[in-house]
Amino acid sequence: xxxxxxxxxxxxxxxxxxxxxxxxxxxxxxxxxxxxxxxxxxxxxxxxxxxxxxxxxxxxxxxxxxxxxxxxxxxxxxxxxxxxxxxxxxxxxxxxxxxxxxxxxxxxxxxxxxxxxxxxxxxxxxxxxxxxxxxxxxxxxxxxxxxxxxxxxxxxxxxxxxxxxxxxxxxxxxxxxxxxxxxxxxxxxxxxxxxxxxxxxxxxxxxxxxxxxxxxxxxxxxxxxxxxxxxxxxxxxxxxxxxxxxxxxxxxxxxxx
Amino acid sequence: xxxxxxxxxxxxxxxxxxxxxxxxxxxxxxxxxxxxxxxxxxxxxxxxxxxxxxxxxxxxxxxxxxxxxxxxxxxxxxxxxxxxxxxxxxxxxxxxxxxxxxxxxxxxxxxxxxxxxxxxxxxxxxxxxxxxxxxxxxxxxxxxxxxxxxxxxxxxxxxxxxxxxxxxxxxxxxxxxxxxxxxxxxxxxxxxxxxxxxxxxxxxxxxxxxxxxxxxxxxxxxxxxxxxxxxxxxxxxxxxxxxxxxxxxxxxxxxxxxxxxxxxxxxxxxxxxxxxxxxxxxxxxxxxxxxxxxxxxxxxxxxxxxxxxxxxxxxxxxxxxxxxxxxxxxxxxxxxxxxxxxxxxxxxxxxxxxxxxxxxxxxxxxxxxxxxxxxxxxxxxxxxxxxxxxxxxxxxxxxxxxxxxxxxxxxxxxxxxxxxxxxxxxxxxxxxxxxxxx
Numbered sequence: 001x002x003x004x005x006x007x008x009x010x011x012x013x014x015x016x017x018x019x020x021x022x023x024x025x026x027x028x029x030x031x032x033x034x035x036x037x038x039x040x041x042x043x044x045x046x047x048x049x050x051x052x053x054x055x056x057x058x059x060x061x062x063x064x065x066x067x068x069x070x071x072x073x074x075x076x077x078x079x080x081x082x083x084x085x086x087x088x089x090x091x092x093x094x095x096x097x098x099x100x101x102x103x104x105x106x107x108x109x110x111x112x113x114x115x116x117x118x119x120x121x122x123x124x125x126x127x128x129x130x131x132x133x134x135x136x137x138x139x140x141x142x143x144x145x146x147x148x149x150x151x152x153x154x155x156x157x158x159x160x161x162x163x164x165x166x167x168x169x170x171x172x173x174x175x176x177x178x179x180x181x182x183x184x185x186x187x188x189x190x191x192x193x194x195x196x197x198x199x200x201x202x203x204x205x206x207x208x209x210x211x212x213x214x215x216x217x218x219x220x221x222x223x224x225x226x227x228x229x230x231x232x233x234x235x236x237x238x239x240x241x242x243x244x245x246x247x248x249x250x251x252x253x254x255x256x257x
Numbered sequence: 258x259x260x261x262x263x264x265x266x267x268x269x270x271x272x273x274x275x276x277x278x279x280x281x282x283x284x285x286x287x288x289x290x291x292x293x294x295x296x297x298x299x300x301x302x303x304x305x306x307x308x309x310x311x312x313x314x315x316x317x318x319x320x321x322x323x324x325x326x327x328x329x330x331x332x333x334x335x336x337x338x339x340x341x342x343x344x345x346x347x348x349x350x351x352x353x354x355x356x357x358x359x360x361x362x363x364x365x366x367x368x369x370x371x372x373x374x375x376x377x378x379x380x381x382x383x384x385x386x387x388x389x390x391x392x393x394x395x396x397x398x399x400x401x402x403x404x405x406x407x408x409x410x411x412x413x414x415x416x417x418x419x420x421x422x423x424x425x426x427x428x429x430x431x432x433x434x435x436x437x438x439x440x441x442x443x444x445x446x447x448x449x450x451x452x453x454x455x456x457x458x459x460x461x462x463x464x465x466x467x468x469x470x471x472x473x474x475x476x477x478x479x480x481x482x483x484x485x486x487x488x489x490x491x492x493x494x495x496x497x498x499x500x501x502x503x504x505x506x507x508x509x510x511x512x513x514x515x516x517x518x519x520x521x522x523x524x525x526x527x528x529x530x531x532x533x534x535x536x537x538x539x540x541x542x543x544x545x546x547x548x549x550x551x552x553x554x555x556x557x558x559x560x561x562x563x564x565x566x567x568x569x570x571x572x573x574x575x576x577x578x579x580x581x582x583x584x585x586x587x588x589x590x591x592x593x594x595x596x597x598x599x600x601x602x603x604x605x606x607x608x609x610x611x612x613x614x615x616x617x618x619x620x621x622x623x624x625x626x627x628x629x630x631x632x633x634x635x636x637x638x639x640x641x642x643x644x645x646x647x648x649x650x651x652x653x654x655x656x657x658x659x660x661x662x663x664x665x666x667x668x669x670x671x672x673x674x675x676x677x678x679x680x681x682x683x684x685x686x687x688x689x690x691x692x693x694x695x
Contacts, residue, residue, distance in 0.1 A: 098644070100660065110647040
């Protein structure tokens with residue numbers, strides 16, 4: 001049974017992070033409850049992708065201050081794979097091409113690594129096949145695609161769809177989707193949104209990072225945050241996204257002053 | 258006494274015992290020992306041996322003429338053979354033919370012994386035409402020629418196809434303390450013929466072994482020869498492999514070398530293209546650690562027009578291991594429309610591991626397409642992070658990336674069981690589990 005008293009899925013307190021001594025995140029506070037969908041919007045270079053990388057444990061960034069608490073546990077010191085095992089998933093803005101490793105072999109290694117961390121046996125091959133078929137069907141992924149090398153020669157849309165396929169396979173507690181909508185045409189966007197919505201439940205949370213309001217028509221957020229220059233400067237309901245779409249970001253900057 | 262002197266003074270005794278009646282061979286051997294006396298073993302002052310020193314392998318007090326060892330049974334060697342398919346097998350134990358472990362034929366093709374071919378009249382014409390014709394005179398080749406005694410003799414007659422792969426396996430058992438072996442193979446593939454050969458040198462002991470092997474291969478018009486070398490030997494076993502391939506028009510020859518273990522391994526692999534529309538393929542995977550050393554020294558000699566060559570060598574070096582790739586492509590003035598590709602990619606997993614990569618292109622023709630590329634690097638950190646963020650632990654993720662890096666060299670292996678075997682060995686070595694398909 002899940003912890004019925006769990007108030008927050010993710011709590012971020014005063015998070016500062018830099019890359020090569022340049023500070024990008026300048027004190028982020030964020031609280032996401034189980035079952036909620038949050039969206040972070042903001043202009044280019046505001047630090048949105050850095051925030052997702054730091055939460056996922058990318059070692060290129062140095063967390064200089066603050067706390068990241070995932071399900072009551074401080075995870076700042078954990079390796080990326082350990083964070084994944086706890087139920088954190090990042091859909092990459094730029095999924096990496098790995099020639100020579102097929103999507104299925106990669107997925108098997110990933111699923112079994114999660115199971116091992118939970119003290120479970122490897123998933124039997126037939127069960128794995130069934131799961132792969134089911135999830136790939138949901139995301140309208142061609143079976144031929146699954147035996148190809150991971151992301152190699154995939155179109156932008158295929159890469160993003162493949163990220164959501166991985167998410168569907170792993171069923172994370174918290175999924176962070178970093179610009180998953182970019183590079184998707186409207187049909188692909190609907191398929192991806194459908195996949196994300198299927199994961200939604202009272203126990204699972206989603207953090208969307210996006211430039212555009214478009215995605216939020218299909219995955220409706222509970223809270224929208226605006227990030228500018230490494231800080232969250234405004235938070236509101238889903239109507240805030242529409243306002244941003246209409247008015248841009250400048251008015252917030254002015255309001256802030 | 259130094260090894261060189263010891264070898265020279267053993268020659269008379271060798272001639273006495275194994276010299277036989279063949280006067281031509283007697284002359285060839287006598288000339289060869291003179292040449293060896295003159296050249297000696299190559300030293301690091303020679304450009305081609307700059308990065309490989311034989312010093313540490315020449316210091317042992319080797320025995321040259323081991324006694325026959327009859328105690329080896331099939332169960333002792335089974336794991337070193339590709340044993341899940343039907344093959345012809347030529348098995349040698351300490352340089353001596355082991356008939357009880359072999360499977361030869363004279364039915365349409367000859368898969369038999371060098372010692373028989375050298376001494377029996379039906380083979381005289383082939384021996385006269387092909388034996389010792391392409392291996393150039395130098396210290397190591399001449400030494401092998403002087404002591405030629407045993408090895409594989411394979412002749413695929415015109416328009417014939419070897420109905421199954423041939424395995425040539427040389428075992429050493431170290432009944433003597435240290436052993437020096439010099440197998441000599443001759444492979445003649447006539448017009449329109451086809452053969453697949455798997456060769457392995459394997460020590461069954463922890464005593465030092467040094468093998469100086471010479472293989473001459475002749476591929477006549479439109480012949481197809483696929484040769485696979487498995488080098489995964491014990492930590493005190495060293496190999497100097499010298500392979501020479503002469504190709505005639507429209508023949509296709511490939512050599513894949515899998516270097517996964519052994520103390521010191523030097524591969525001298527030479528292709529000579531004597532005809533038009535020839536295709537030569539040289540591929541290698543090297544994955545070593547500890548203090549192991551693997552040196553690939555290749556030559557492709559483009560002599561006539563409209564030919565191709567493809568070289569692809571991948572290396573992964575851990576701990577204190579060292580690698581050398583010295584790939585020479587020589588395109589003669591007449592060899593217009595040559596396509597020659599060469600690539601050598603390496604990953605160093607440790608600060609102490611070394612690779613010396615030296616492409617050498619000498620092009621005298623003006624209408625050719627030649628490319629070469631060489632990379633030396635560490636594993637891609639971004640890819641590593643991507644795999645880890647999907648829950649795959651660092652070590653396993655590194656293994657998966659290395660596997661992916663090396664594995665595409667196997668695409669061109671034509672014997673599925675061999676491909677699977679090497680694939681499994683590589684995966685095992687890199688600590689990854691693979692082979693899951695929809």
